[in-house]
Amino acid sequence: xxxxxxxxxxxxSPINLLxxxxxxxxxxxxxDVTVSVxxxxxxxxxxxxxxxxxxxxxxxxxxxxxEKGMDGPRTNVFLNEVQVADFASFLEFVYTAKVxxxxxxxxxxxxxxxKLKCLDLSETCFQxxxxxxxxxxxxxxxxxxxxxxxxxxxxxxxxxxxxKAAAVAEGDQADCPLDPPDSPADRPGYGMSxxxxxxxxxxxx
Numbered sequence: 168x169x170x171x172x173x174x175x176x177x178x179x180s181p182i183n184l185l186x187x188x189x190x191x192x193x194x195x196x197x198x199d200v201t202v203s204v205x206x207x208x209x210x211x212x213x214x215x216x217x218x219x220x221x222x223x224x225x226x227x228x229x230x231x232x233x234e235k236g237m238d239g240p241r242t243n244v245f246l247n248e249v250q251v252a253d254f255a256s257f258l259e260f261v262y263t264a265k266v267x268x269x270x271x272x273x274x275x276x277x278x279x280x281x282k283l284k285c286l287d288l289s290e291t292c293f294q295x296x297x298x299x300x301x302x303x304x305x306x307x308x309x310x311x312x313x314x315x316x317x318x319x320x321x322x323x324x325x326x327x328x329x330x331k332a333a334a335v336a337e338g339d340q341a342d343c344p345l346d347p348p349d350s351p352a353d354r355p356g357y358g359m360s361x362x363x364x365x366x367x368x369x370x371x372x
Contacts (some may be wrong), residue, residue, distance in 0.1 A: 189218055189262040200231075200242045204254045211251040213258055217242065223261040225284035253279050260288050270299065 179358050181245035191197055198214035230244060246254065260266040264287070268276055273292055280288035 178368070185263060188216065192258070192262060194214065198241070200244060202244045202246060202249050202254070206248060206250045209251055211254075213254065214241075219261060223285055223287065225286075247250075249279060249282070251307050251369065257283065257288065260291075260355070263284065285307070290348060324372045 200215050200217045202213045204211050217231050221231050256266045277292035
């Protein structure tokens with residue numbers, strides 16, 4: 168009687184494998200390639216494992232598969248126009264699947280990923296740049312909204328003050344009579360000539 172097949176899968180094995188390879192590289196054990204990097208007079212050498220570089224970079228894969236013969240116990244690869252710090256970060260990423268860099272180096276890491284044909288690093292840089300751009304746009308939007316709210320808060324009181332001033336002016340006009348109290352219309356005998364009282368007295372007599 169045949170038994171059913173079962174799947175034995177380890178979630179931690181890929182991480183453990185990367186960590187172990189990273190430790191071997193840091194200690195210089197079983198390394199079979201030396202990468203010499205030079206940029207503007209600054210030069211450095213890095214030891215690594217062909218299998219790791221070939222598995223993560225199509226550039227190195229093509230180099231290693233096309234090499235005709237080993238020129239010694241360790242293969243040498245020369246890279247120009249690549250900064251030392253950037254290649255060190257690249258190595259850390261391919262051996263650990265993560266690396267911490269400054270924001271202004273993300274574009275350079277994307278360029279080295281494209282140069283070395285490392286798809287994982289290229290996608291990671293692209294996603295990070297997208298998040299950074301979205302964050303900047305969100306900050307600009309919040310700043311714009313805060314500016315608009317400040318402008319509205321400064322214009323509304325002036326409108327209220329103008330309306331209050333207009334209301335006070337209208338109230339004053341309503342309370343005040345058209346003619347001032349000392350106007351000639353309020354004085355006795357206004358509109359009569361001075362001879363009028365004398366004429367009336369004559370008529371009465």
